[in-house]
Amino acid sequence: MTSIIWYPGHEVLLKDVARAEGCYLYDSGGKRYVDLESGVWCTSIGHGHPRILKVLGEQAARIAHNGFIYSSSIVEDAAREMLALIAFDGGNLVFLCSGSEAVEYGVRVTRMITEKPLLMTMADSYFGAYGSAWRRDETEWFSFDWSSCEGCPEGRMCDTTCEHWAAIPFERIGGFLFEPGSSSGLVRFPPVGLIRRIVGEVHRTGGLVQVNEVTTGIGRTGRWFGYQHYDISPDIVSMGKGVGNGYPVAVTAFRPGVIDRLDGRPVMYAQSHQNDPLGAAVAREVIRVIEEDGLVARSAGMGPHLISGLEGIKARTGRIRAVRGRGLLVAIEMEDGPEEALTRQALRDLLDRGFVLARRSGFGILRVDPPLTIDLEDIEAFLQAFEKVIGVA
Numbered sequence: 195m196t197s198i199i200w201y202p203g204h205e206v207l208l209k210d211v212a213r214a215e216g217c218y219l220y221d222s223g224g225k226r227y228v229d230l231e232s233g234v235w236c237t238s239i240g241h242g243h244p245r246i247l248k249v250l251g252e253q254a255a256r257i258a259h260n261g262f263i264y265s266s267s268i269v270e271d272a273a274r275e276m277l278a279l280i281a282f283d284g285g286n287l288v289f290l291c292s293g294s295e296a297v298e299y300g301v302r303v304t305r306m307i308t309e310k311p312l313l314m315t316m317a318d319s320y321f322g323a324y325g326s327a328w329r330r331d332e333t334e335w336f337s338f339d340w341s342s343c344e345g346c347p348e349g350r351m352c353d354t355t356c357e358h359w360a361a362i363p364f365e366r367i368g369g370f371l372f373e374p375g376s377s378s379g380l381v382r383f384p385p386v387g388l389i390r391r392i393v394g395e396v397h398r399t400g401g402l403v404q405v406n407e408v409t410t411g412i413g414r415t416g417r418w419f420g421y422q423h424y425d426i427s428p429d430i431v432s433m434g435k436g437v438g439n440g441y442p443v444a445v446t447a448f449r450p451g452v453i454d455r456l457d458g459r460p461v462m463y464a465q466s467h468q469n470d471p472l473g474a475a476v477a478r479e480v481i482r483v484i485e486e487d488g489l490v491a492r493s494a495g496m497g498p499h500l501i502s503g504l505e506g507i508k509a510r511t512g513r514i515r516a517v518r519g520r521g522l523l524v525a526i527e528m529e530d531g532p533e534e535a536l537t538r539q540a541l542r543d544l545l546d547r548g549f550v551l552a553r554r555s556g557f558g559i560l561r562v563d564p565p566l567t568i569d570l571e572d573i574e575a576f577l578q579a580f581e582k583v584i585g586v587a
């Protein structure tokens with residue numbers, strides 16, 4: 195009997211992790227596990243990273259928390275560094291505590307600026323645990339189902355000759371909230387041409403483009419941000435998860451000029467920990483480590499290795515329906531039935547062999563999203579274990 199209210203749909207398989215270091219978890223019996231899910235995509239540079247531990251200790255000893263009445267210079271310094279990372283120098287930024295908040299804050303600002311009834315998004319995107327983007331009320335949201343765009347014939351244009359495109363009510367849409375690739379954990383990537391057309395149209399009508407980089411950002415997809423695979427210029431970038439490496443900090447950044455469009459109207463978002471020095475210091479150190487250690491390039495290089503290994507297993511075993519991924523954001527869709535027996539069993543058998551993966555329930559999907567610091571030997575060991583575990587059909 196547990197006293198904890200756990201999130202439904204996932205069994206807590208490892209009940210007593212005693213410590214974690216780098217890509218490894220150790221249970222209370224001393225058994226080692228390779229963490230291939232980064233604790234819900236969060237530990238981008240590995241558990242207990244020495245530089246993050248140092249910043250946590252030093253900053254907490256100086257000052258951890260601001261009120262609304264006082265601040266400290268680290269917050270401004272960190273904001274400037276984060277804005278420079280996305281070439282938003284001279285723009286504005288807020289530090290928050292979760293990805294859900296980072297998305298919601300940008301949504302509120304977009305609605306305040308554009309004053310149009312709808313925001314557009316992709317029907318299969320996920321944005322967080324609460325707020326307007328969670329509710330997806332159709333009086334506030336136009337959700338576009340892009341599934342038919344995947345098989346769209348080469349050369350076909352996104353224009354009014356396409357019934358799907360023609361149904362988008364751009365005149366009522368004030369913004370586009372785009373999640374570049376995770377799709378509620380299914381790891382699907384909307385087509386580049388479609389996204390570029392939507393962004394072009396939203397900008398042409400004075401709207402704002404917000405990218406939700408909570409999962410796809412901070413090097414996960416082999417670029418700093420998932421939107422960079424689309425050659426688009428967003429106005430708002432929301433980050434979470436990996437930016438704190440396990441510490442709960444999130445960021446919403448605005449291109450220069452966006453906040454000016456509020457004409458001085460305040461963003462009413464009272465949250466006790468916004469712009470806390472501790473979160474700001476951690477976020478700044480995480481991006482410094484990723485930059486200095488070349489971890490974006492590492493993710494870009496390691497991802498194809500992992501994916502081609504999985505493709506090989508797919509061909510040899512016939513037990514995998516599809517492998518999808520970019521960088522170290524990878525989904526394995528199993529050849530499974532509605533009970534997802536194979537997926538569940540694979541997850542458990544891999545755990546026995548010392549590998550922690552995530553399962554996206556309802557879709558027969560295993561996810562592999564290790565820290566960007568993972569090395570080749572651990573990936574090879576996982577691939578070997580995975581092939582043994584799922585065997586030959």
Ligand SMILES: Cc1ncc(COP(=O)(O)O)c(C=O)c1O
Pocket residue numbers: 292293294295297320321322323373376406408409434435
């Ligand atoms: C794509 C995406 N956006 C937003 C969120 C919300 O982030 P958080 O759980 O930190 O609130 C999540 C969480 O899984 C996510 O996957």
